[in-house]
Amino acid sequence: MSRWPDDARTRLAAAAVDLYLEQGYDRTTVAQVAGRAGVTERTYFRHFPDKREVLFANQAAIDDALVDAVATASGTVRDLVVAGLTAVAASLQDRHAELARRQPLMDQHPDLRERELAKLGSWSTALAAALAAHGIAPDRAALAASVAIAVLDVTARDWLGGPGDADLARAVREALDEAAALLGGS
C-alpha cells in the first residue's frame, strides 16, 4: 500500500470535467480542481502544464495510433490518409460518451476550442510527417494532412452530436469524397 493513492492524474482529469461542467470553466480555479482530487494546486501543475490541458489528458495516444496506422499502410496518398483517419476514428469511437460530455465546454469557451484546434494541428503535423515518410513531397504531404484533419474535425463534431454507435470511420471516408467533389475540378 503506497503512500499516495494511485492515479492522481486520473482523479484530476475527472475532477476537472465535473467542476468545469458544474460551475463553469472560468468560475473554477485550478486549486478547486486539485482540492476535489485530493492534491494541492502545485501537484496539478506537475501533471498538466496549464488549466486547459487536463481536458485533453489521453489524446496523446491518438497521435501514436495515427502515425502507426499510416506507417504500416501502403497505396495512394488517399489510402494512407484513410488508414490514418480510420485509426483515429477507432480511438474516438469507443469514447463517444466521454467526448460528448465534455464537448459543450469546447463550444462555450473559445479558450478551450483554441486548445482543441491546437491538438488537431498536432495531428495534422504528425500525419504530414507520416506521409512524408512514404516518400510524398513535404508540401503535398502537408496539404493532404491539413485537409484530411479538417475533414476529420468537421465530421467528428457532427458525429459527437449523434448517437454513439454511428460509424465515424465510414462518415469520415464519405466526407473525404464529398469534400473532394465540392472543391475540385476548376
Added chain:
Amino acid sequence: MSRWPDDARTRLAAAAVDLYLEQGYDRTTVAQVAGRAGVTERTYFRHFPDKREVLFANQAAIDDALVDAVATASGTVRDLVVAGLTAVAASLQDRHAELARRQPLMDQHPDLRERELAKLGSWSTALAAALAAHGIAPDRAALAASVAIAVLDVTARDWLGGPGDADLARAVREALDEAAALLGGS
C-alpha cells in the same frame, strides 16, 4: 492637438512585434510593451484582450472581406469558395513583409500558433455561414469551409517563406485542385 498622441493601438502593436522579436515572447511582459508604446499596462488591456491578440490586430477586416466576397459571388460551391479565398489572399498579399516578419513568432511559440489557428477557425466559421446564405446545406457548407481554410493555411504559410510578389491567390486555387485530386475518388 489632442491630449493623447493618436493611435495608441498602432503603437502598441508595433512595440509588441519589436519586443517579442528582440527578446522573445515569454521574456517580454505586457508592461514592457505598454511602456515602449508610452502607455500603461492597463491601457494595453483596453485595446487588446490578452497578451497574444496584439499580433493579430488588423486581421478582423479580413473576416469582412471574406464574407463580402462570398456574398456577392455566385456559381458552384467551388466558385464561391474561390471568391472568398481570393479576397483573403488579396488582403494578405499586400502585407507579405509584415506577416513574414512576425511568422517566426508563431512557429516558435505554441501559444501564438494556437491563436493563429483560432483565427483560421473563425474564418472557417464565417465562410461556412456565407456559404449557407447561398442555400448550401449547413453540414456541406461547414465541410467545404473547413477544408478551404485548411488549404489556405498551408498555402499561405508556404507563400510567407517565399518572395513577396508570388501570387498567393493563384497558389491557393492550384492547391485546391491538388487537394481534391489527392484525396478524392475512392
Added chain:
DNA sequence: GCAGGTGATGTCAGAGGCTGACGTCACTCG
C-alpha cells in the same frame, strides 16, 4: 463663454495562473 457629457487614459487593488526552490516521506535497490 460655460456647464455638462464623453472618451481615452491613469491609478490602485486584487484574484488567479503558473513557476522555482526546497523539504518530506515511502519505497527500492544494492
Added chain:
DNA sequence: CGAGTGACGTCAGCCTCTGACATCACCTGC
C-alpha cells in the same frame, strides 16, 4: 541498512488580466 528516487507538499513570487474609480482634454448645447 544507507543512498537514491519519485511523488507530493509548502512557500514565495511574477505575471496576466479585471474591476472600480479618478482625471483631464475635447465637444455640445445653451
